[in-house]
């Protein structure tokens with residue numbers, strides 16, 4: 001065999017590894033879930049590639065995961081006959097490439113263990129969790145379809161570096177051997193492993209085998225180990241709902257999402273008829289660290305007739321729902337479907353509309369039935385959802401009904417008022433939905449533009465998120481009511497005033513005609529026009545921009561960007 005080579009882990013990988021191990025010591029057992037999850041993914045990938053080239057099966061298409069242990073040696077092995085890895089795969093996936101954005105993420109960590117361990121939960125625990133219980137990990141792997149002597153052995157103690165050497169491996173796939181730490185040899189135990197597989201990996205679609213010790217009264221007196229499948233080995237979404245526990249759903253979420261928090265909610269639907277598919281969609285409880293990276297992978301896995309086709313099937317959900325994770329299993333699409341084909345397929349459009357409707361409907365239901373839980377969703381993902389009206393014109397009212405805002409009538413800066421509530425309590429005579437945009441709550445809440453509205457008891461939305469001004473630009477109306485920026489143009493406040501006020505206002509305009517003319521003259525080069533207004537009660541004067549001019553907040557943003 002070729003000589004052994006030593007390579008260093010990428011700095012970010014090292015840091016992440018260290019952090020992870022320290023935030024997971026109280027939940028060590030999840031390493032097994034992660035390694036079985038990877039083995040199952042590897043089987044999925046092989047089945048997919050074999051659609052084009054069934055030679056990859058090498059005569060063995062019974063995909064499975066085998067777990068074995070040696071109590072005396074203190075080792076545990078997890079072996080699959082999935083796709084396997086070649087040398088480049090091993091170097092890239094197990095050591096040198098960190099996910100994009102990792103370095104930036106790490107720079108945000110505070111050093112406060114508790115806070116950081118919450119943040120790191122967004123990362124996906126993955127392969128490195130093996131080092132929670134092992135002081136040495138050996139990976140032997142061969143990619144399906146490659147020669148037996150093209151296999152590699154990777155080995156590491158999880159500190160600074162790892163070694164690589166070429167080996168021979170007759171069977172394709174990956175065998176991972178954990179050399180358990182002294183304190184963790186308890187995992188080399190049949191009963192323990194069986195209960196962990198049941199707990200964490202029951203939903204895995206391939207069988208997970210564990211040797212079953214038979215009684216020793218065989219002819220030769222030796223105990224025999226016969227592998228026995230421990231899990232149900234049936235894709236979770238194909239089972240009937242009544243047969244799936246909440247725990248199963250939550251574990252499956254962790255498998256598909258690589259998130260180690262529990263999901264906020266899930267939607268499991270089987271549809272037959274014009275479209276024939278099953279979907280199991282999840283809304284996470286926490287936004288991933290890369291939610292603002294538009295190139296980041298998204299979370300929908302596509303299956304066709306239970307065969308895994310691709311991760312990150314972005315055609316089935318719009319960008320503003322990019323936080324949704326889960327599985328779509330279609331019976332209509334062809335098994336040879338590719339990303340290029342998906343772009344032209346008419347079915348895709350229908351499936352996409354159906355999934356969007358499903359997600360929006362269940363958010364609506366959540367908002368109605370569990371407003372507090374909905375609020376936590378809004379706080380995590382509201383900014384993403386606000387991209388909706390621009391991206392999905394046909395659903396804009398439905399999406400807008402899910403929005404929550406701080407207003408002049410809500411408490412503090414919490415975004416808690418929905419547009420339906422706003423409209424329901426509009427004052428008599430009020431025709432528009434009023435809003436003000438600005439950089440932060442303090443600035444908008446104290447704006448003189450709000451004086452009149454406060455005095456009239458008219459509620460104004462206080463919009464302080466970056467996307468807001470752009471969002472109202474696309475939304476323009478809700479429930480037949482136009483949106484109106486209180487700092488812009490004529491406000492149509494007349495209907496809000498009683499007749500005495502109207503007369504008074506007219507009289508004021510009359511008496512101050514001269515003054516207005518003089519001010520207008522003095523400010524000729526600075527402003528377009530000067531007029532007596534009812535929009536102020538305490539302040540003597542304010543600047544407004546024309547109805548169709550850019551808002552002040554947007555202008556400042558553009559100026560800051562050098563435009």
Ligand code: ADP
Nearest residue numbers: 038039042084085093124125126127128174258
């Ligand atoms: P993730 O599963 O989120 O991609 P992991 O850290 O669990 O992250 O695994 C990293 C990568 O290593 C996987 O994406 C895969 O490419 C590779 N890998 C891990 N385990 C296996 C395996 N048993 N067979 C083939 N590839 C594997």
Ligand code: MG
Nearest residue numbers: 037038126127
């Ligand atoms: Mg993984």
